[in-house]
Amino acid sequence: MLTREDWLPLARKLDWEFSYVSEREVFPEAVSGSPWLEHAQWQAWDEPYRTSFREYVRVQHQKESRLAAVREAIGRVQDVRKLDRGWLSAVKLHAATFALAEFAAVVGNLRAARFGRDSAWRIAASFGALDELRHTQLPLLLLHDLVHWDVQFDWTHKFFHTNNWVAIAARHLVDELLLTADPIEFAVATHFVFETGFTNLQFVGLSALARDVGDRLFELLLQSIQTDEARHAQIGNPVLETLVRVDPARAQHLIDKWFWRSWLFFAVVTGFAMDYLTPLQHRKHSFKQFVQEWILTQFKEQLLRHGLSLPWYWPTFLRSLDYYHHMVYASAYTYRASVWFDCVLPGPDELAWLAAKYPASFAELEPIWRRVAERQRQAGPKVEWYTHGTTPVTFCDLCQLVLCAGTPEENSARTLLREGRRYVFCSEPCQWIFEREPERYAAHENVVGRILAGKAPANLLELLRSYFGLHQDMWGKDAARGAYPWLESEPGAGSPSC
Amino acid sequence: MLVPLHGFVRGDTVGLLVLVHDTDTIARLAQTLMAAAAVRLAPAPRLRVYRGAVELDPRDTVARAGLTALERIDLVREWPATTGEGQQAARPGAPR
Numbered sequence: 001m002l003t004r005e006d007w008l009p010l011a012r013k014l015d016w017e018f019s020y021v022s023e024r025e026v027f028p029e030a031v032s033g034s035p036w037l038e039h040a041q042w043q044a045w046d047e048p049y050r051t052s053f054r055e056y057v058r059v060q061h062q063k064e065s066r067l068a069a070v071r072e073a074i075g076r077v078q079d080v081r082k083l084d085r086g087w088l089s090a091v092k093l094h095a096a097t098f099a100l101a102e103f104a105a106v107v108g109n110l111r112a113a114r115f116g117r118d119s120a121w122r123i124a125a126s127f128g129a130l131d132e133l134r135h136t137q138l139p140l141l142l143l144h145d146l147v148h149w150d151v152q153f154d155w156t157h158k159f160f161h162t163n164n165w166v167a168i169a170a171r172h173l174v175d176e177l178l179l180t181a182d183p184i185e186f187a188v189a190t191h192f193v194f195e196t197g198f199t200n201l202q203f204v205g206l207s208a209l210a211r212d213v214g215d216r217l218f219e220l221l222l223q224s225i226q227t228d229e230a231r232h233a234q235i236g237n238p239v240l241e242t243l244v245r246v247d248p249a250r251a252q253h254l255i256d257k258w259f260w261r262s263w264l265f266f267a268v269v270t271g272f273a274m275d276y277l278t279p280l281q282h283r284k285h286s287f288k289q290f291v292q293e294w295i296l297t298q299f300k301e302q303l304l305r306h307g308l309s310l311p312w313y314w315p316t317f318l319r320s321l322d323y324y325h326h327m328v329y330a331s332a333y334t335y336r337a338s339v340w341f342d343c344v345l346p347g348p349d350e351l352a353w354l355a356a357k358y359p360a361s362f363a364e365l366e367p368i369w370r371r372v373a374e375r376q377r378q379a380g381p382k383v384e385w386y387t388h389g390t391t392p393v394t395f396c397d398l399c400q401l402v403l404c405a406g407t408p409e410e411n412s413a414r415t416l417l418r419e420g421r422r423y424v425f426c427s428e429p430c431q432w433i434f435e436r437e438p439e440r441y442a443a444h445e446n447v448v449g450r451i452l453a454g455k456a457p458a459n460l461l462e463l464l465r466s467y468f469g470l471h472q473d474m475w476g477k478d479a480a481r482g483a484y485p486w487l488e489s490e491p492g493a494g495s496p497s498c
Numbered sequence: 499m500l501v502p503l504h505g506f507v508r509g510d511t512v513g514l515l516v517l518v519h520d521t522d523t524i525a526r527l528a529q530t531l532m533a534a535a536a537v538r539l540a541p542a543p544r545l546r547v548y549r550g551a552v553e554l555d556p557r558d559t560v561a562r563a564g565l566t567a568l569e570r571i572d573l574v575r576e577w578p579a580t581t582g583e584g585q586q587a588a589r590p591g592a593p594r
Contacts, residue, residue, distance in 0.1 A: 326511075327511035327512065328511075328512075330511040330512075330538065331511045331512035334537050334538055364509070365511075367509070367539075368509075368510075368511060368538045368539070371537075371538055371539060371540060372537065372538060375537065386537075387537060388537065389514075389534070389537050389538075390534075391514050391515065391516070391533075391534035392514070392515040393512050393513060393514055393515065394504050394512075394513040394514060394515050402512050402513070403504070403506075403512060403513030404511055404512050404513075408508070408509050408510060408511055409508060409509065410508075411506045411510075411513060413504065413506065413513050413570060414570070415504070415568065415569065415570050422566075422567065422568040422569070424504055424513075424568065424570070448502070448515050448568075451515075452502055452567075458517075
């Protein structure tokens, strides 16, 4: 009988020459990706895991059994309801934005499983597709199930099927990243940038926070997913290596484009969780510190090892570490009924922590929180509307997120008049991405465009109900319903001068 | 005619969609935008509106100022130098 070492290399590298069709017909450039290269250019493709199907099934079965046991032990509603409400909001945010996005990643992986240019790549992508299917099912099983207790968990499944503004932004990203990208772009964008570059924020940083707050189930969920991600993220390196060799300019473009798009996504999803929704006593590091450790150090090294440069907007990115997620969160708090999770109003202790962690920026942000806190004090507990905006906000024509880039003193939004239509972008990188491929993005309408075209209601309440898919029971509220002890005991928390 | 504008108040965190009539004055536009941001920012005694680097005359109408749909405008709040958010007072020139 053959040993593993005898048969696996042959099974993984089972490519052959075609006799009755050309290689270009089997792997058309439109689907397989650019630049189109003969297989000889790809045949050195390899990744370190070299898993067999038998090994894959055995290991995945072990992971499933472990999660099932933990769910049985601590996954019931009575266990979850003990958790901090702010933390649960972080879980709801993640559950909604990731569950069906992972399902879209199944499609991206399956395209590579057919049109990837080397058999080892196609096999690794097949496992990647199975991984992503699992990553869809796990949050649906473990978190959507909580809908019986808390209707906001319905968004674990519902989110991508709505026209909620966050969902529009997420679809704009995910459709391009996971559903339509060819295998080369998919490998660079998803495996190298999104998974290698950013998901450690989730699977290592957020997982550690989950442990600290006592959410063992979410911790294990993230860790279980991470072990899959670590494997299939390896698809990115050998694809990027070949791309850099034959077309370094395209490689750099893909890095620059997807790093920015991924950054905005993670800044919102993970930034909120780490700096605002995790209870203060459980925070050790700020979101910025996690980014510095996992992106600035590790991802940067990988980029340079491939002979690539840092994205051209690196100084803008570094500056946004101090501002972007703070600006989006303050905006989201004052429009919290437009999302499906509750928001925490940071009190004096939280503001002091944020000021210590973000000395370069928080002096500009603190007056906003003092103003909101003062209004909350005046309104009293259970009154939401006095600290809630009523005028529609505006959205970027590339990332579809609110125009919150730059600083409070200098919002970096910019407009572009193109073929009779005026576009608006939150930042220079978003405009740059748009202008590199306008045919890809120009027809898409952001929420404001839909309102002005009569496709979505202009009245905010009607917009929330009939377009964003929210109703009063499920839309976001203040996590403490405005009843913060510090609001009663520390009148100085909100200065009249704010 | 209604004119939708992208409004930004200095010190705020997000852009706002402001709907004004082309017959409205710039002063009224400033009040509308300030009211929209009031949940996060305190109003100020003096409001200046900028289109790019150019300050708009508060007596002009939106039409006479030449503002068209979905342009960006910026609002700067000003206090007398000795009161309130004095760091934003007496600010010469256009939004940075």
